[in-house]
Amino acid sequence: MIMREEDDIVKKIERKIRRAISKFHMYTPIDHIMLCAYPLPEGIVLAEYLARIEREFPRSKLTILVPEIISFNVKEHQQNIRIIRISEEVFSRVAKIAEEANKYNVPRGNLSLAALLSELQRLAREVEANKIALPLTADIEAYLAFEKVIYGHTPLLDMPLKVKINALARITLPMINVSNEDIRKFLSIKGDIYEELELPIEEDIVQWINKLEERSPGIIYGYLSNVERIMELKSEEIVICESCGRPSLNKLCNECRVIKLISST
Numbered sequence: 001m002i003m004r005e006e007d008d009i010v011k012k013i014e015r016k017i018r019r020a021i022s023k024f025h026m027y028t029p030i031d032h033i034m035l036c037a038y039p040l041p042e043g044i045v046l047a048e049y050l051a052r053i054e055r056e057f058p059r060s061k062l063t064i065l066v067p068e069i070i071s072f073n074v075k076e077h078q079q080n081i082r083i084i085r086i087s088e089e090v091f092s093r094v095a096k097i098a099e100e101a102n103k104y105n106v107p108r109g110n111l112s113l114a115a116l117l118s119e120l121q122r123l124a125r126e127v128e129a130n131k132i133a134l135p136l137t138a139d140i141e142a143y144l145a146f147e148k149v150i151y152g153h154t155p156l157l158d159m160p161l162k163v164k165i166n167a168l169a170r171i172t173l174p175m176i177n178v179s180n181e182d183i184r185k186f187l188s189i190k191g192d193i194y195e196e197l198e199l200p201i202e203e204d205i206v207q208w209i210n211k212l213e214e215r216s217p218g219i220i221y222g223y224l225s226n227v228e229r230i231m232e233l234k235s236e237e238i239v240i241c242e243s244c245g246r247p248s249l250n251k252l253c254n255e256c257r258v259i260k261l262i263s264s265t
């Protein structure tokens with residue numbers, strides 16, 4: 001019975017990841033993907049799946065960034081997979097910037113995401129990766145979008161857009177259709193215990209989003225995928241922030257502008 005349940009949830013998550021990858025054309029067979037295995041434990045779960053999917057693309061490469069404190073190894077087919085340990089320093093730098101959110105009146109979750117992504121863009125250049133994969137689940141991505149709306153900013157999804165990204169790595173979210181609940185089920189069945197790191201988000205709001213989605217399945221996703229139309233944005237108005245690589249209406253997104261200000265003071 002447990003085996004059956006395990007099989008179901010493992011397959012369900014894999015199906016959702018594969019569907020997102022193909023629907024949004026996230027990867028091509030020659031990509032070098034740099035996966036940041038943070039936040040945890042989602043990052044480790046995604047690392048396991050991407051390592052498996054990577055095997056099907058002999059010319060692709062996968063670099064997995066794992067926080068120093070986590071023990072993680074890819075068991076099979078290591079040829080095209082490289083694991084890089086990233087120091088706690090990176091995360092404490094991000095956390096420090098997040099503390100300034102109120103002072104500058106920007107959303108905290110988005111501010112820390114922009115700070116993390118700016119670091120990741122630098123790392124991607126170093127390892128010559130052309131894609132960054134983040135383990136953001138549907139709940140977290142919806143939270144980040146609503147956080148922006150509340151602050152009067154335009155929420156734009158990190159989906160492949162028809163815009164030039166120049167020297168930046170394109171950000172992909174293979175877990176965009178996976179819910180937090182799926183991850184919890186997966187971990188409880190597998191018995192893997194990873195310490196959950198606290199995220200700079202309002203948990204209550206995530207719960208509300210989950211409830212809304214429970215009431216009307218698909219509502220969040222429907223909203224997110226229609227943001228550009230609802231906000232009456234023209235695709236030519238959307239550019240890529242030159243620091244974090246997220247879609248933006250300006251050369252530097254609101255959050256990266258604040259990060260620049262913080263670092264210069």
Ligand SMILES: [Zn+2]
Pocket residue numbers: 114241242243244245246252253254255256257
């Ligand atoms: Zn930015």
